Amino acid sequence: MKEQSSLGSTLVKKLTGNLAATIVVGTTLVLAVVIGVEGGPSQVINSIVTGGMWALLAVGLALVFGVMNVPHFAHGESFMVGAYVAYFVFNPIHTSLKENPNTFLGVTAPFLAMLAAAVAGLILGVILERLLFYPLRLKTKSGWVMNAFLLTVGISFILTNGTTLTLGPNFRGIPRYWDVPPLQVGSVRVAVDRIIAFFIAIISIVALWFFLRQTRTGRAIRAVSQDELGAQMMGINLNFIYPLTFALATAMAALSGASLLFMFQAYPTVGLKPLYFAWYVVMLAGLGNVVGAIVGGFIVAVLQSATQLFTFTVTVLGHEFQIGGIAWEDVIPTFVMIIVLLVVPSGIFGSEVKGVQEQ
Amino acid sequence: MLQLKNLDASYGFLQILWDVSLHIADGEFVGLIGPNGAGKTTTLRTIAGLLKPMKGEVLFKGHKMNTVPAHETTRMGISYISEDLNLFVDMSVRENLLMGAYIVRDQQKQLETLDFVYELFPRLKEREGQLAGTMSGGERKMLAIARGMMSNPLLLLVDEPSLGLAPHLVTDVFKSLRRLQETGVTLMLVEQRVNATLEITDRAYVMEQGRIVMEGPSSELMTNEHVKAAYLGI
Amino acid sequence: MASIEMERKNDASPLGAITAAMKRIGISPLGLVLLVVVALLPLIPPFNQEHMVRWLIMGAFLAAQAIAFDFTAGYINVVNFGFAALLGLGAYTSAILANKSPVLMVQPGLSPWIGIWIGAIVAGLVGLGLGWLTLRLRGIFAAVMAWFVGIALMGLVRNLTPLTRGPLGMNPSSLLNTTANLPYYYIILIMMLAVYVSLRLVTESHYGLAFKAIGQNLDAARASGINPTRYRVFNFALSSLFAGWLGGFYAHYYGSLTPQTLMHTSKTVEVLALVYIGGRGSMWGGMFIAFPFVFFIEYLRSNLTELPGLHLVIYGLLMVLVMILYPDGLAGLYNWAVEKIKGLGNSG
Ligand SMILES: Nc1ncnc2c1ncn2[C@@H]1O[C@H](COP(=O)(O)OP(=O)(O)O)[C@@H](O)[C@H]1O
Ligand SMILES: [Mg+2]
Numbered sequence: 001m002k003e004q005s006s007l008g009s010t011l012v013k014k015l016t017g018n019l020a021a022t023i024v025v026g027t028t029l030v031l032a033v034v035i036g037v038e039g040g041p042s043q044v045i046n047s048i049v050t051g052g053m054w055a056l057l058a059v060g061l062a063l064v065f066g067v068m069n070v071p072h073f074a075h076g077e078s079f080m081v082g083a084y085v086a087y088f089v090f091n092p093i094h095t096s097l098k099e100n101p102n103t104f105l106g107v108t109a110p111f112l113a114m115l116a117a118a119v120a121g122l123i124l125g126v127i128l129e130r131l132l133f134y135p136l137r138l139k140t141k142s143g144w145v146m147n148a149f150l151l152t153v154g155i156s157f158i159l160t161n162g163t164t165l166t167l168g169p170n171f172r173g174i175p176r177y178w179d180v181p182p183l184q185v186g187s188v189r190v191a192v193d194r195i196i197a198f199f200i201a202i203i204s205i206v207a208l209w210f211f212l213r214q215t216r217t218g219r220a221i222r223a224v225s226q227d228e229l230g231a232q233m234m235g236i237n238l239n240f241i242y243p244l245t246f247a248l249a250t251a252m253a254a255l256s257g258a259s260l261l262f263m264f265q266a267y268p269t270v271g272l273k274p275l276y277f278a279w280y281v282v283m284l285a286g287l288g289n290v291v292g293a294i295v296g297g298f299i300v301a302v303l304q305s306a307t308q309l310f311t312f313t314v315t316v317l318g319h320e321f322q323i324g325g326i327a328w329e330d331v332i333p334t335f336v337m338i339i340v341l342l343v344v345p346s347g348i349f350g351s352e353v354k355g356v357q358e359q
Numbered sequence: 360m361l362q363l364k365n366l367d368a369s370y371g372f373l374q375i376l377w378d379v380s381l382h383i384a385d386g387e388f389v390g391l392i393g394p395n396g397a398g399k400t401t402t403l404r405t406i407a408g409l410l411k412p413m414k415g416e417v418l419f420k421g422h423k424m425n426t427v428p429a430h431e432t433t434r435m436g437i438s439y440i441s442e443d444l445n446l447f448v449d450m451s452v453r454e455n456l457l458m459g460a461y462i463v464r465d466q467q468k469q470l471e472t473l474d475f476v477y478e479l480f481p482r483l484k485e486r487e488g489q490l491a492g493t494m495s496g497g498e499r500k501m502l503a504i505a506r507g508m509m510s511n512p513l514l515l516l517v518d519e520p521s522l523g524l525a526p527h528l529v530t531d532v533f534k535s536l537r538r539l540q541e542t543g544v545t546l547m548l549v550e551q552r553v554n555a556t557l558e559i560t561d562r563a564y565v566m567e568q569g570r571i572v573m574e575g576p577s578s579e580l581m582t583n584e585h586v587k588a589a590y591l592g593i
Numbered sequence: 594m595a596s597i598e599m600e601r602k603n604d605a606s607p608l609g610a611i612t613a614a615m616k617r618i619g620i621s622p623l624g625l626v627l628l629v630v631v632a633l634l635p636l637i638p639p640f641n642q643e644h645m646v647r648w649l650i651m652g653a654f655l656a657a658q659a660i661a662f663d664f665t666a667g668y669i670n671v672v673n674f675g676f677a678a679l680l681g682l683g684a685y686t687s688a689i690l691a692n693k694s695p696v697l698m699v700q701p702g703l704s705p706w707i708g709i710w711i712g713a714i715v716a717g718l719v720g721l722g723l724g725w726l727t728l729r730l731r732g733i734f735a736a737v738m739a740w741f742v743g744i745a746l747m748g749l750v751r752n753l754t755p756l757t758r759g760p761l762g763m764n765p766s767s768l769l770n771t772t773a774n775l776p777y778y779y780i781i782l783i784m785m786l787a788v789y790v791s792l793r794l795v796t797e798s799h800y801g802l803a804f805k806a807i808g809q810n811l812d813a814a815r816a817s818g819i820n821p822t823r824y825r826v827f828n829f830a831l832s833s834l835f836a837g838w839l840g841g842f843y844a845h846y847y848g849s850l851t852p853q854t855l856m857h858t859s860k861t862v863e864v865l866a867l868v869y870i871g872g873r874g875s876m877w878g879g880m881f882i883a884f885p886f887v888f889f890i891e892y893l894r895s896n897l898t899e900l901p902g903l904h905l906v907i908y909g910l911l912m913v914l915v916m917i918l919y920p921d922g923l924a925g926l927y928n929w930a931v932e933k934i935k936g937l938g939n940s941g
Binding site: 216222229 | 429433444449
Binding site: 071132135136139140142143145146147149150151153154155156157158160161162164165169268272276279280283316317318319320321322323327328329330331334335337338341342 | 670672698699726730732733734736737738740741742744745747748749751752753754755809858859862865866869900901902903905906908909910912913916917918920
């Protein structure tokens with residue numbers, strides 16, 4: 001009579017009885033505490049906020065791969081599109097608000113911007129799927145995964161450079177969405193933008209989880225990811241599920257781009273870093289694994305904070321090498337990843353549906 | 360209910376079915392027997408819309424089905440239970456069954472059918488919450504058959520349900536198919552167990568090397584010299 | 594250039610013997626003609642202008658990269674997404690070894706003619722490690738892992754400022770004591786040929802078959818007794834070795850190195866696009882297309898300076914179109930045409 005397991009119990013099940021996961025999660029927690037002591041609690045809160053966003057992005061990646069078998073390399077560009085849309089919706093409102101203040105609009109405008117970004121993501125997702133992946137599917141007889149991957153590389157190139165071409169390489173950003181003082185949480189002051197960004201990530205992930213578990217269409221999506229042929233035999237139309245899945249993933253990425261606009265700003269290559277970390281999460285947690293993606297998101301964010309926070313210098317032949325700091329953000333995690341993959345090649349949570357490892 | 364007219368089908372350049380014609384009347388229980396690799400599965404896949412025929416016609420209740428995609432054939436009332444089962448391994452038994460009723464929008468109706476298949480396969484009810492991927496071979500078979508019934512099909516195509524099943528379970532499965540026929544479902548059964556198939560079906564076709572080589576009432580086929588020699592080992 | 598699988602009767606004439614010998618190293622008669630044309634091009638106006646020669650050098654440089662890249666992508670079906678970083682590794686190794694400037698930590702002052710080889714070996718060794726690391730990963734995850742490693746390498750180069758001057762970049766010494774471009778052109782052309790012929794020799798041997806088998810179906814390859822480990826690692830290492838070697842040329846020809854211009858993922862994508870447009874698995878497709886492509890892109894760039902990034906959009910568009918409309922690329926088209934012509938010949 002237990003039809004669905006709850007998010008929490010699944011999580012616990014995943015963590016216990018898996019040595020690699022336990023070690024990595026344990027280390028992460030210790031690291032988080034050390035970060036808290038060394039860098040102050042605000043650092044920990046930062047990691048939690050970014051962790052939520054990496055998780056949201058990674059869930060999209062995992063979904064697209066699990067259902068459509070597409071290793072999505074243009075996911076960062078969905079993030080970029082979201083950031084731009086949010087900027088272009090929010091900025092005019094914000095400017096006009098300076099002349100005639102309006103509390104209601106001041107509070108809701110950011111949400112409007114994010115909503116617009118999510119809707120733009122949905123539309124972009126459907127268009128890309130119908131325009132590009134659909135014909136590719138008809139054309140490809142073998143080697144679909146690699147072809148789809150290369151297609152997304154092409155899409156990424158077009159979107160990034162097309163944006164440079166039309167909007168220029170300059171940054172468009174906002175200092176903050178809400179002009180209110182930071183909240184006092186215990187002894188720490190946290191910007192409202194961050195808190196809301198975090199809740200948007202969590203709410204989106206939980207909503208997605210319930211959608212996939214509890215609704216007819218959501219179940220159909222999972223069915224396709226588990227057995228495509230079986231799903232068709234149940235009467236599920238792949239030409240409905242594919243665009244829907246791709247649109248959902250794109251919308252989630254666009255939403256994170258929008259809600260993090262105050263942190264990342266909008267510029268053509270803004271998606272590269274989110275893409276990198278989202279893929280990082282997915283490699284770490286194993287694809288097709290939503291719960292893994294959530295935990296992985298936080299692990300990666302903590303690792304990232306630790307890299308930024310702890311720096312030391314090595315002197316060789318009278319020259320100083322600085323190790324650590326923000327410039328090492330894409331170096332040290334890779335080395336950690338290499339070590340993890342050497343020990344557990346299919347990601348720390350293994351993969352139920354589609355393994356990373358060659359069988 | 361169903362009619363195949365001079366059907367040719369192929370995988371790529373490799374033609375498998377040659378000029379296959381057969382028909383199934385409403386409420387009939389028809390068998391399709393033949394050696395391994397004869398093209399029985401291919402025939403079912405073509406009917407189910409998973410494979411487009413090269414030539415000839417598939418007619419279902421008078422509709423031409425040649426280019427109807429698999430998910431549409433299901434919606435029109437054809438349910439195909441494949442050899443590979445194609446279960447959703449990370450879903451529970453109950454979720455799998457509900458997926459089977461994906462095209463049934465009426466929740467009440469879904470639950471009624473669920474009760475019906477649980478009655479038919481009590482073991483599935485006991486294992487309701489278990490993940491399909493963790494079940495035994497026999498249980499999976501049952502689940503696949505039960506799931507195939509969940510869409511309330513008009514025509515049920517069953518591909519080798521006895522394959523890899525313990526003998527007493529085979530009897531169970533065959534009994535449940537018989538019961539299904541009694542509820543008005545039309546059935547087509549592909550089997551290697553020729554004897555048992557001819558015992559429960561009304562009529563049967565024999566397929567060899569992609570062609571229908573013989574057809575007739577099952578009772579007559581059972582006494583046929585060729586069938587006896589080639590399939591019954593008499 | 595075009596290695597055509599043309600069935601030619603090997604008559605005993607000297608011409609026949611030469612054709613046969615050329616065929617063994619993957620050069621068909623038509624390819625030979627094209628090669629001669631490309632070699633003579635910088636002597637003929639308007640191609641003898643210095644900027645045109647520079648374009649030709651760029652073309653040969655990209656062509657050589659495309660061959661080395663296709664050796665991995667087209668054969669074992671793993672996209673080495675860290676390719677540009679390995680190229681940069683070779684370039685930086687050689688540049689550091691050649692350094693004489695006291696600004697940097699070390700001043701070995703080694704001749705670039707030697708440094709280039711050491712750079713190649715270093716890149717080859719890292720490629721070996723990368724091949725080994727990604728061994729157990731499915732094709733796509735191997736690509737992603739290579740991407741991570743590439744990003745990390747670029748980050749290292751950026752961060753180890755006492756060695757590399759970081760984002761400021763290095764100014765390595767020149768390979769030749771001349772400002773003329775033409776000698777460099779012949780050097781890179783010979784390098785390109787060397788890459789092509791050596792990799793051709795490998796793919797024409799039993800290695801080629803094993804690579805293709807692994808690329809198409811790893812399990813089936815394993816079942817038929819091929820040990821994927823050895824082949825995949827070897828393939829990665831060899832391809833990276835050549836990447837590093839070419840990087841050395843870049844360093845000592847352009848005389849300016851920054852992590853961003855050489856090692857960035859988008860540099861890999863440019864090569865990848867060439868390979869796919871040219872026809873993956875053909876070796877010659879990307880090489881062939883590189884020359885006209887560079888001319889087209891550079892022409893655009895010099896005429897449309899107000900549209901930065903247009904050439905990259907074109908790269909992306911062409912790649913997407915090729916994937917969707919004609920996944921076999923130019924080489925596939927060529928083979929199809931040859932088949933057609935042969936068919937006509939037979940029936941006529
Ligand atoms: N996907 C496929 N691609 C190519 N050939 C296939 C495929 N599936 C089956 N075949 C071939 O088609 C023939 C008929 O197969 P099948 O219909 O499965 O026979 P049966 O179900 O009667 O044992 C066999 O020779 C088999 O090898
Ligand atoms: Mg069969």
